[in-house]
Amino acid sequence: MSAEYVARSGTSFEDESRGDSYDNIEPWLQKLATLPAGSAEHDRLRDEIVGKCLPLGEHIARRYSGRGVEFDDLAQIAAVGVILSVDRFDPSNGATFLSFAVPTIMGEVKRYFRDSTWAVRVPRRLKEIQQRLATAVPELSQRLGHPPTARELATHLDADLAEITQALIASNCYSADSLDASRSSTDDEHSASPLDRLAAEDPGYNLVDETLTAAPLLEALSERERSILIMRYGDGKTQTEIADAIGVSQMQVSRLLSQTLTRLRGQALSSPALAGVA
Template sequence: MAASISATHSPASTGPPGSRRDSYDNLEPLFETLSELAPEDARRTRVREDILCRALPLAEHIARRFTGRGQEYDDLLQTARVGLIKAVDGFDPRHGATFLGYAVPTIMGEVRRHFRDRTWAVRVSRTVKEVHVRIGPATEILAQRLGRMPTARELAAELDVELSEVTLALIAANCYTTQSLDTAPDDDESSSAYSLAAQLGRLEPSYELLENAMSVGPLLAALPERERQILVWRYFGMMTQSEIAARLGISQMQVSRVLTRTLAMLRSEVLSEPVPT
């Protein structure tokens, strides 16, 4: 049906947005005519299609409001048109409300359900999706009211939900979209050699450093205090052998011998290599 609406797009929906308001405003008389016609009356179909065509700019306007959120405009437009059809079929002029007042929340609700149900890269619960959809408008309201970004607790109070539900919704926002492993880290599509997939499985040198540190740590703690202090000054304090010798009141040659002997012992303990004589 949404495709048929597009095919019967009337001239009233063309032109700049500011000139199209009258095309979907004041449609209540047409709905009164529609309600007086029998379902099998061919005129009823024509009146309904006339209402849909005149209200098309409303669906387009609402679809544009949701652009820039990771969804194609064409998909949003089709969803908004489905909401428009539901609004036209569900509106009853006898209730006294205007069609515009009824159609806007109906169409926006359809688009929000589209975001909630069909655009998550990872499956999350419906409750989390619903809270996630409400967080955006609530954040805007609280930011204007407080003059700063609201906390999760303030969002929970505004939405009248548990703090844990807001926290889960904020965490789940990271599951909204995923990134291809073929994507380059710098977003340069030509850099396929540096894609995320190419980085997987590579040897991480930091792991070896961590393993070495975990192996040497107990051995360093067991060293005599002077040998341990010389190692700390030399390799962590970046002091020269001469500076260490001056601080201890010994010769630079003695410092060198201590370092050589201590490092050989540590190597023997860690790698089980025999200390050369």
Template sequence: MTLPTHPGPVAAARRANRGHDSYDGIEPLLAELAELAAHDPRRGPLRELCLRRCLPLADHIARRFTGRGETYDDLHQSASLGLVLAVDRYDPARGTSFLAFAVPTIMGEVRRHFRDRTWAVRVPRRVKETQLAIGPVVEQLSQRTGRMPTAVEIAVELELDLIEVTQALLAGNAYRTNPIDSAVDDESGPVSAQVTEALGATDPSYELCDDALAVAPLLRRLSERDRRVLYLRFFENRTQAQIAAEFGVSQMHISRILSRTLAALRARALRD
């Protein structure tokens, strides 16, 4: 079955009812704008008129990119910036229609928005560009084959290496990240819980590390004997009697050294 190449009466009627777009025939105004000097008072109002007439073009292009994870407002803002660049850079002397020049300029600005501002994790520029090109190709191949295309089919369609396509597909996971405090469904009931509540408790080693960092400079102020007693008791796990035997003193004397030293360390740590 072949489809007709000429437009049907319904499509023709729709175009007839739609009329002309506001940017049709914009070239004479742009030519007049190009002839005005930068300081000419007529330039500002004329430039604004051109931008207002061409604004629907930015709207059409922004809507083409909706449904890809970005809000319409952000896309419209990027497309409008592209429109400003197109109006300012258009050269009527080249004889090219404004539409042929503006569409690639605006679409390039929207693609740049996707490439540079919408990734949650830093990804190489080449991978970003490949990832953006995969979306339209997947749609085309899906319509053609009636199923999701494989990475090999995408690589053949884009004429790229399979490794590049695979990297771009994996990079898609870095496009958006879920906030750690977002709500998730709780199996125990209808009340939603935060992700942080399912990640486990606080590691006690953090508190131990803080304590060690706080006490380290205080330990350096102790006498060599007191540091040695603490080391034998808490790092080698010796008993007070064993420590006393090494120093040739009584166990009670070692007990008093430990009590006095620990109390002094605690007081200095809390004071500091």
């Protein structure tokens, strides 16, 4: 609906010559509230009010420019917030339109950043903390005279240190470069793409992933089960040697190993890390 209205109105988001045409808009909204919804007069007045309020959306969009999103895209999102503000504003509650519209429009823009501009899937909680960090980091940097540490940020925001650390790491997921894109200093000089410069895959990465997944599962085992696994796969002992060490038969060791490994495999495959759950 917002794009359709902008197209019909011919409004330019780059035009700043109209001033604050949304000042004293309340009488217009009061008149709009008296008209039957869907009537030609209601739709005409609504479009005129939205047109007068679009500069407010533009001003707010400019506050969020320079963060990796084109201004025209932000202006369109802000225009949606303007339309929502006009449609939802209740003149009878006594509040000014600005006091209602500004947080509504800013909410639309922030929601767009939160939900639509991350190159990697990040949990919503971390996105929300990351948005708070965007304000807290420069504020603390000025106050402390140095970039704040994660612990200082956690204290300032009254947040969990682990969540602050995760949010700082998640901020690197906001944008991503193409592995196939080549970089050049001139039109005639092209360097190899990042993909071309990658070395062979290090098998150690898989080992790290498997270790991080298995560690909490191993900690949940009984001491006896954990000892058997350590002797078998850590020390390289045979089942017979393990049986002699713990005073059971080799068949019992074989059965315990099979049961433990089957349970660990099922738990690992159902864990969020392997299931792709953020």
